[in-house]
Amino acid sequence: MTETYSPREMLAKLVGFPTVSKESNLPLIDFVGDYLAGHGISSHKVFNSEKTKANLYATIGPMEPGGIVFSGHTDVVPVAGQNWTSDPFELTERDGRLYGRGTCDMKGFNAIALAAVPEMLARGLSRPVHIALSYDEELACLGAPDMIREMRRNQPPARAVIVGEPTMMEVVTAHKGFLGVTTRVRGVEVHSGLMHTGVSAIFFAARLINWMDETTRHNIEAADPANPFVPPYTTLHCGLVEGGTAQNIVAKDCWFTTDIRTIPGEFTQDYFDRYRTYVGELDAEMKQKHPEAGISLEVFADVPALQPETNGMAEQIARSITGDNGSHVVSYGTEAGQFQDGGFSTVVCGPGSIDQAHQADEFITLEQLDKGAAFVRSITDRLVA
Numbered sequence: 001m002t003e004t005y006s007p008r009e010m011l012a013k014l015v016g017f018p019t020v021s022k023e024s025n026l027p028l029i030d031f032v033g034d035y036l037a038g039h040g041i042s043s044h045k046v047f048n049s050e051k052t053k054a055n056l057y058a059t060i061g062p063m064e065p066g067g068i069v070f071s072g073h074t075d076v077v078p079v080a081g082q083n084w085t086s087d088p089f090e091l092t093e094r095d096g097r098l099y100g101r102g103t104c105d106m107k108g109f110n111a112i113a114l115a116a117v118p119e120m121l122a123r124g125l126s127r128p129v130h131i132a133l134s135y136d137e138e139l140a141c142l143g144a145p146d147m148i149r150e151m152r153r154n155q156p157p158a159r160a161v162i163v164g165e166p167t168m169m170e171v172v173t174a175h176k177g178f179l180g181v182t183t184r185v186r187g188v189e190v191h192s193g194l195m196h197t198g199v200s201a202i203f204f205a206a207r208l209i210n211w212m213d214e215t216t217r218h219n220i221e222a223a224d225p226a227n228p229f230v231p232p233y234t235t236l237h238c239g240l241v242e243g244g245t246a247q248n249i250v251a252k253d254c255w256f257t258t259d260i261r262t263i264p265g266e267f268t269q270d271y272f273d274r275y276r277t278y279v280g281e282l283d284a285e286m287k288q289k290h291p292e293a294g295i296s297l298e299v300f301a302d303v304p305a306l307q308p309e310t311n312g313m314a315e316q317i318a319r320s321i322t323g324d325n326g327s328h329v330v331s332y333g334t335e336a337g338q339f340q341d342g343g344f345s346t347v348v349c350g351p352g353s354i355d356q357a358h359q360a361d362e363f364i365t366l367e368q369l370d371k372g373a374a375f376v377r378s379i380t381d382r383l384v385a
Contacts, residue, residue, distance in 0.1 A: 002038045002039060002118075003035060003038055004115075004118050005111075005114070005115045006115060007108075007111050007112045007115045007116075007369055007372075007373050008091075008098065008111075008366075008369065009115070010111035010112075010114050010115040011091060011098065011100075011103065011107060011108060011111035011364075011369070012090075012091040013031065013111075014028060014074075014102065014107040014110060014111055014114075015089060015090070015091045015100035015101065015102055015103060015107055016089060016090065016091070017031070017074075017089075018076075018089045018101075019074050019075050019076055019102070020075070020076055020077070020078050020079070020101075021075040021076070021077070021078075021136055021138045021139050022078070024052045024053055025053050025054065025074045025075055025135045026052070026053065026054060028074050029045060029054045029055075029056050029074065029133070029135075032056055032114065032133065033045070033056060035114065035117075036058050036117065039117055039118060039121060040121075041058050041059070041060055041117070042058065042059075043056050043057065043058035044056065044057055044058065044150070044154070046143075046146050046147045046150050048135065048136075048142075048143065053135040053136065053143065054135060055132070055133060055134045055135055055143050055144065055146065055147035056131075056132075056133045057130060057131065057132045057133070057147055057150070057151055057155075058130070058131050059128045059129070059130050059131075059155060060117055060120045060121065060125065060128060060129045060130075060131070061120065061125030061126070061127065061128035061129060061383065062125065062126070062127070062128055063128065063155070063156055064126070064127055064128060064156055065127075065156040065157045065158075065159075066127045066156075066157075066158075066159045067127045067128035067129060067130055067156065067158045067159060067383065068127075068128075068129055068130070068158060068159060068160050068161075068162065068317070068379055068383065069129075069130040069131075069132055069151075069158045069160070069161040069162065069339070069344065070109070070113040070129065070130070070131050070132070070162055070164060070376065071132045071133075071134070071144075071161055071162065071163045071164065071335060071336075071339065072106050072107075072109050072110040072113070072132075072133055072134070072163070072164050072350075073106060073133070073134045073135070073136075073137030073138070073143070073144075073335065074107075074110070074133050074134065074135055075134075075135055075136055075137055075138050075139070076101045076102040076105070076107070076138065077101075077105075077138050077357075077358045079101055079360075082359075082360035083360050084360050084361055085099075085361055086099055086100075086361070087100075088100055088101040088362075089101060091103070093366075096365055096366050096367065097363040097364070097365050097366070098363055098364050098365075098366065098369065099361055099362065099363045100362065100363075101362055102362070103352070103356075103362055103363055103364040104166045104352035104353065104354075104356040104357050104362050104363065104364045105165070105166055105352070105354070105356070105357035105358065105362070106164055106165050106166060106350060106352075108164075108166070108350070108351050108352050108364040108368070108369055108372065109164025109165075109166075109350040109351060109352075109372055110133060110164070111369075112164075112351070112369065112372045112373045112376050113129075113131055113164070113376055114131070115373075116373070116376050116377065116380065117131075119377070119380070120380055123380065123384050124384060125380070125383045125384060126383060126384060127159075127383045128156070128383070129379075129380065129383060130151070130155060130158055132144075132147060132148075132151065132161075134147060134335060137334075137335055139301075140178065140180055140300065140301030140302075140303060140333075141301070141303045141333065141334070141335050141338060142301070144335040144338050144339075145338055145342075148338055148339060148342040148344075149342070151342075152342060152343065158344060159313050159314075159317075159345070160312075160313045160314035160317050160318075160344070160345045160346070160347075161314060161336070161339045161340075161344040161345065161346040161347075162314065162317075162318065162346075162347060162349055162350075162379070163334055163335055163336040163339065163346060163347070163348045163349075163350070164348075164349065164350030164351070164372070165334050165336075165348050165350050165354070166350050166351060166352035166353055166354050166356070166357060166364075167328065167330075167348055167349055167350055167354070168351075168352070168353050168368065169322055169324070169349060169350070169351060169368070169371050169372065169375060170322070170324050170326065170328045170349065171315060171318040171319050171322060171324045171326075171328060171347055171348075171349050172306075172328045172329060172330055172336075172347060172348035172349065173306070173308045173309070173312070173315055173327075173328065173329065173347055173348075174228075174229075174264050174305070174306050174307060174308045174329040174330075175305060175306045175329060175330045175331070175332060175333060175334055175336065175337065175348065176229065176234075176261040176262055176263060176264075176305055176330075176331050176332070176333060177260075177261065177262040177264075177266075177267065177268045177303060177304050177305035177333065177337065178259060178260070178261055178262075178268070178301060178302075178303040178333040179259070179260040179262075179268035179269075179271070179272055179299065179301065179302050179303075180257065180258070180259050180299065180300045180301030180302075181257070181258045181259075181260070181272065181275070181297055181298065181299055181300070182255060182256075182257050182258075182297070182298040182300055183205070183208060183255065183256055183257075183258065183279070183295065183296075183297055184253070184254075184255045184295065184296045184297075184298070185201040185202075185204050185205045185208075185243070185253070185254045185255065185294075185295050186201060186252070186253060186292070186293055186294050186295070186296075187199040187200050187201030187202075187204065187250065187251055187252050187253065187254070187286070187293050188250070188252065188289070188290045188292060188293055189245070189249050189250050189251065189252035190249075190250050191248065191249065191250075192247075192248045192249060192250055193248075195250050198250035198290075199250070199286050199289045199290050199293040200250045200251050201243055201244075201251040201252060201253050201254035201293075202243045202244055202251040202254045203251075204254075204282055204285075204286060204295070205241065205243060205254040205255075205256055207282060208256075208275075208278070208279065208282065208295075209238045209241070209256060211275070211278055212236035212237070212238060212258060212275075213236075215236050215271070215274075216233075216234075216235050216236050216237075219233040219234050219235070220233055227263060228327055228329045229263050229329050229331055230331060231331070232263070233263065234260070234261065234262045234263055234266050234271065235259075235260070235261050236258060236259075236260050236271065236275075237258065237259050237260075237261070238256050238257065238258050239257055239258075239259065240256060240257040241254070241255070241256035241257075242254070242255055242256070243255065243256075257300075258275075259301075260272065261331065261333075262305060263305070264305045264306070264307045264308065265307075268302065268304075272299070276297065279295050279297060282295060283295045303333040303334075303337055303338065304337035304338060304340070304341045305333075305337050306334065306336040306337040306340055306346065306348065307337075307340065309340075309345060309346075312345045312346075312347070313345040314344075314345040314346050314347040315345075315347050317379065317382070318347050318349045321375055321378045321379065322349065322375065330348070330354070332354070334348055336348050349375070350372060351364060351368035351369055351371055351372030351375075352364040352365075352368050352372075353368075
């Protein structure tokens with residue numbers, strides 16, 4: 001049976017799937033696949049290696065070049081430990097707001113794009129709309145790259161990608177890059193009264209963390225005040241650290257995580273190369289004390305920055321519809337940089353405020369949902385013969 005939904009009704013369906021990143025998103029993906037199939041649209045799934053999660057992409061309209069991609073992620077952040085006043089996985093309306101996990105980030109945009117499918121079909125597109133839904137964006141944009149590669153192989157070239165993260169319908173043309181690194185330091189444990197005979201993993205980890213702090217301080221001093229990012233410089237941050245077994249034992253192990261967030265024009269790989277050089281120096285120093293000591297690195301996330309485009313088609317389209325001619329950039333990462341790296345002209349533009357993302361009682365206003373729907377409808381207008 002062919003089913004139709006308003007954006008609000010579709011949002012209620014999507015919120016009802018608890019697609020927290022640690023869980024599978026397949027029930028939601030299967031629902032979307034069945035919904036599209038009910039309208040005669042084939043969709044394609046791109047699974048993770050364990051087959052527990054999947055991206056989905058589909059084309060509405062003819063397989064012709066010059067279409068538009070509406071991109072969104074399906075996973076949401078956890079609700080554990082948050083004080084919600086209503087069920088986070090049941091859409092609840094109060095005072096012109098729609099509450100629920102993912103309403104803002106970013107099932108609102110997904111719902112708008114999916115609810116518009118019947119109208120797109122009825123109007124007869126001369127150029128296609130492509131829908132691209134990913135998994136594990138909240139875990140450092142892990143799902144989208146495989147889908148992007150497959151879309152490039154199997155679909156005609158698209159004119160633009162709209163990543164519908166919440167921007168209050170402002171046109172965001174740049175965001176920072178992100179590299180996530182785990183550093184593991186292996187020392188040699190001895191009694192702390194004989195610490196000179198051991199190798200402290202914590203002490204060497206502290207030197208590495210201090211290097212990150214000093215590098216960030218240098219960036220602060222060299223920052224261009226005209227840079228629109230907040231903060232206007234590349235940051236190196238240590239968010240987790242763990243090590244040691246007792247206060248009187250020289251630590252055998254210590255590990256910590258680092259995120260490097262680069263402004264456009266600077267590159268995470270350059271910073272990682274500098275860090276790796278310093279790691280090599282400390283690794284050699286440790287091994288001089290004991291051959292079993294050392295340091296290893298693991299990159300767990302690598303998300304490219306979204307770079308401003310000169311005469312970018314995606315920016316032109318989004319600005320002409322929204323009327324927004326301001327300069328907007330964000331310091332968080334999105335899949336937009338990955339689409340751009342894949343050869344697509346890309347911007348970030350979607351309903352809702354990032355201030356509501358990841359919060360208890362996350363919401364999107366009805367006004368923003370309506371504005372997002374009008375935006376998608378206006379893009380569709382341009383694809384009709």
